[in-house]
Amino acid sequence: MARSFSRSDIRIxxxxxxxxxxxxxxxxxxxxxxxxxxLLFFPTDLDPFWAIxxxxxxxxxxxxxxxxxxIIMAHFGDKNGRKNMFMLSxxxxxxxxxxxxxxxxxxxxxxxxxIILVIIRILQGIAIGGELPGAWVFVSxxxxxxxxxxxVSVLTAAVVAGILLGSFVTMIVKDIWSDNEIRDGMWRxxxxxxxxxxxxxxxxxxxxxxxxxxxxxxxxxxLDKIPLKSVFKFHKIxxxxxxxxxxxxxxxxxxxxxxxxxxxxxxxxxxxxxxGRLTTIYMQMGAIVLLCxxxxxxxxxxxxxxIAKTTLVLALLFSISVYxxxxxxxxxxxxxxxxxxxxxxxxxxxVGPCGAPFLMIAIFPNKLRFSGISFAYxxxxxxxxxxxxxxxxxxxxxxDPMYLAYYMVVLGFIAVGCSIWFMLRRKDLNI
Numbered sequence: 523m524a525r526s527f528s529r530s531d532i533r534i535x536x537x538x539x540x541x542x543x544x545x546x547x548x549x550x551x552x553x554x555x556x557x558x559x560x561l562l563f564f565p566t567d568l569d570p571f572w573a574i575x576x577x578x579x580x581x582x583x584x585x586x587x588x589x590x591x592x593i594i595m596a597h598f599g600d601k602n603g604r605k606n607m608f609m610l611s612x613x614x615x616x617x618x619x620x621x622x623x624x625x626x627x628x629x630x631x632x633x634x635x636x637i638i639l640v641i642i643r644i645l646q647g648i649a650i651g652g653e654l655p656g657a658w659v660f661v662s663x664x665x666x667x668x669x670x671x672x673x674v675s676v677l678t679a680a681v682v683a684g685i686l687l688g689s690f691v692t693m694i695v696k697d698i699w700s701d702n703e704i705r706d707g708m709w710r711x712x713x714x715x716x717x718x719x720x721x722x723x724x725x726x727x728x729x730x731x732x733x734x735x736x737x738x739x740x741x742x743x744x745l746d747k748i749p750l751k752s753v754f755k756f757h758k759i760x761x762x763x764x765x766x767x768x769x770x771x772x773x774x775x776x777x778x779x780x781x782x783x784x785x786x787x788x789x790x791x792x793x794x795x796x797x798g799r800l801t802t803i804y805m806q807m808g809a810i811v812l813l814c815x816x817x818x819x820x821x822x823x824x825x826x827x828x829i830a831k832t833t834l835v836l837a838l839l840f841s842i843s844v845y846x847x848x849x850x851x852x853x854x855x856x857x858x859x860x861x862x863x864x865x866x867x868x869x870x871x872x873v874g875p876c877g878a879p880f881l882m883i884a885i886f887p888n889k890l891r892f893s894g895i896s897f898a899y900x901x902x903x904x905x906x907x908x909x910x911x912x913x914x915x916x917x918x919x920x921x922d923p924m925y926l927a928y929y930m931v932v933l934g935f936i937a938v939g940c941s942i943w944f945m946l947r948r949k950d951l952n953i
Contacts, residue, residue: 534664535673537726538608539680542657544719545612546684547691548619549650551712552643553780554692558709562627563635586908587647588900593750595652596896600749600889604660605732607652607892612727614649616720618642623713654681655896658879662952663733663888668825670952671880675821678875679814685779686810691715693803735888749893753886757894760885760948764898767878767940770837772906773933774874777914777926778844778867779809785918786860789851797857805861809868816872820880829880829950833873833941840870841934848927873937881940884950 552559591614599607622642628635657677665673691712699708739745753761783806790797823832847863849855878899886894917926 528666531664531666531669531673534730535661535676537730538657538661538664539677541612541723541726542653542677543680543684543687544723545615545650545653546681547687547719548615548716549646550685550780551619551688551691551716552622552646554688555709555712556784558705559639561705562629562709563639564628566628586904587644588651588904588907589897590651591648592651592655592896592900593893596655596893597748597750599652599656599659599892599896601745601747603732604656604663604736604892605727605730607656608660608730609724609727611649611653611656612720612723615646615653616717616724618645618649619713619720620717623710623717651900652896655892655899657681658883658895659892660730660733662879662883662891663735670883671824671829671876672818672821674879674883675817675824675872675876678879679817682775682779682810682814682817682875685775686807686814688712689803689807689810693800693807696799696803739889744889749890750897752890753894753897757886757890761894761898763885763940763943764878764882764895765902766936767874767881768899768902769906770933770937770940771874771878772903772910773930774813774840774871776907776910777930778871779806779813781911781914782864785914785923786851786864788918789923790857795857805864808865809871812865812869813871813875816869817876820872820876824876824880829877829884830941830945833877833880833944834938836870836873837877837934837937837941840867840873840937841931843867843870844930844934845927848924848930852923852927873934877937877940881944884944884952885948887951 591611595607595611622639625638625642626635631638658674661673661677662670695704695708695711783802786802786805787797787799820832820836843863844867847860847867850860850863879895882895882898883891913929914926917923917929
């Protein structure tokens, strides 16, 4: 029988969510200042396309590094406890973020600048690779009965809100200082601020306790010696399904939330409409707010009706809305029409950020959960996240942007397929 959240439940969920939000801000602020980074850390004589392509490629390097950190942290998280890895991931994020805020540019150190930039993104990728799977496991194992998916949805919404925080900081910086002032040094402020946020996160996590599920497994001596080996042996199909739904997550976040606000001004300019940078930031912030709201609704419905039925409906609606949005944007529809469809797609995009953890938490048993989720999630995100950014950039700037629309629709139907597979072949291990 479901019970209400206790004061302890709220405290654990609140501290975990706030810490995750601040850490994800550290990882994502890079993309908001990509245009400045492309000017400052790469040769100035590059074609504009290749300059921004290199910058987004550097961003993608963070995704490619995720499996290393995720798999190692998950191994020790399943063997030695969730909390210790939860603390380590934030520490590994703080140092590179602060370094990025103070490091010299191409003008000062030449080609060493982009090399250091890539190394920093790799270190951040290692940290984030253990953070999100660890957070999902940590919160799910503290969640009260009947509130599991609501709890995970709150955490996921908070992590997504890290993007909102990044948008807010970006808006303030660009509102206070001119482009020249930002390029001359004020671009560093958000990264230094990210280091401060990291210290706050470390402090907050000191007050978290180990999960009761892990303590019980320790007492019963049920811990697996090599969790990942058992994942490979007994959960091959589950891992493939988890990778597929994680692919959906990358499209929802990377394409719809992170990249399209940067691409929309070009589409409107082609139709003679000038779209200011602050306007696109407001649009992005609106989509993120609705995405967070959608995550909460998704969690509540999943606790009530099950994850399979809820995912199926949301995925179908997402496929329709995201195609309508791209079609309106690139066929010269009014600003109001594009805005409405973008916000609707943002709301329904919760099928990615929440669908992935919901499915993985439902199919991986407790003693393998951290390793199973981390392996599937990080491998899929490394591949899909690494490929999606350059692919989307190429489609918009060099080919046909509607190919990106078809790509997003395909992702929606992948989520549909995963939900149908779950209905027919699996059951929720938490019920």
